[in-house]
Amino acid sequence: MKTLVWTLVLGVIALYSCQKVIDIELNPSSPRYVVTGNITDQPGPYEIKITSSINFDQDNNFPAVSGAKVCITDQNVGLTDTLTEVAPGRHRTYFLEGIPGHTYKLVVMVGNEIFSSVSTMPLPIALDSVYTKPAAFGDGTDIVAIYGDPVGRGNFYHLVLTVQNRPSREIYLHNDKINNGARVSHVLNNDVDIRKGDVVTVDLQCIDAAVYDFYYTLDQALKQNSAVISNPKTNILGGAMGYFCAHTIRTRSFVFK
Known part of the structure; x- marks a missing residue:
């Protein structure tokens, strides 16, 4: 019997409600932190979510990770917003604005671990x-x-x-x-x-290109039909999964x- 090792990213379950019925033996894997969040050119506040990954044989309730320190810096103007934890694992900006052409750096500190990501918001297309x-x-x-x-x-x-x-x-x-x-x-x-x-x-x-790669590899993973399914390519550095995206919306x- 084949073994399936698949650690699911929160966004896959929450956004796409993917549920698979697979009658095979499951091999547990070590949980990892999952960081997801967006900054847009629409009025904020914006939100960063931090959870812990689960194994495929568990339900879809991803444990929230409380107590993290989260900051986002607009690198074009050198302005840093320290986010407020409004609910377990949910951190919200206070004054940050999403501006096309600006680059944003996310830093997440969970205990002794530090995760970071950089995303540049493209110019909008109608x-x-x-x-x-x-x-x-x-x-x-x-x-x-x-x-x-x-x-x-x-x-x-x-x-x-x-x-x-x-x-x-x-x-x-x-x-x-x-x-x-x-x-x-x-x-x-x-x-x-x-x-x-x-x-x-x-x-x-x-x-931006890095976020495109995340969605592309996520799509490939969801369509993959093999014993071992890889996680999407993340733009989060430091060992966490997930994505950080600065984007426009029309x-x-x-x-x-």
């Missing part, structure tokens, strides 16, 4: 329009997002689709390695049942008819 079309396969409905990639390579995108507060479990990513400077028609194949009268919302997030919503 989400020009969204519309629906019949799904290429099956009887469902696909969403199409239209946006223009600017000239100059190195642009990375993460799109989030929500229908009536039901987020799609799909991970939608795009980069400009092939169609640099082109107008993009991004088809969001989805697993959400879209019904007449539903409010459909699409968020276009401009992210949103469009419509009622499905």
Whole structure:
């Protein structure tokens, strides 16, 4: 019988509600800290979450890690915000602003361990329009997002689709390695049942390369069908899992008819 070793990142469970039924022997692994958080160009406060990882055979209640010291510095202006722990494992900014083009450094101290990450917020890209079309396969409905990639390579995108507060479990990513400077028609194949009268919302997030790699490897891990599934590539230094992301958001919503 094969052995499965898979330490799940909090964001996988919380955001995508992935549950797998696997009838195999499970081999425990050592828990690790999980750090997740975002800074956006929308008004704050922003939040950093710190939990402890669990083994695959445990339930989805990730233990919160209390008592950490969390700071975020806007490296463009040298301003540091010491976050307040508003609930176990949940730390909130006080005055920090998310500004496109600025670089932010996160430092988390848990006991004698120090974790850090740096993320630069790209300039925003307009989400020009969204519309629906019949799904290429099956009887469902696909969403199409239209946006223009600017000239100059190195642009990375993460799109989030929500229908009536039901987020799609799909991970939608795009980069400009092939169609640099082109107008993009991004088809969001989805697993959400879209019904007449539903409010459909699409968020276009401009992210940096390291965060793109996190989402890309997360997507590959979720689709992987093997005995050993690797964790996503983190941009957190010091031994923790998770991600820290400074990104812009442009949103469009419509009622499905």
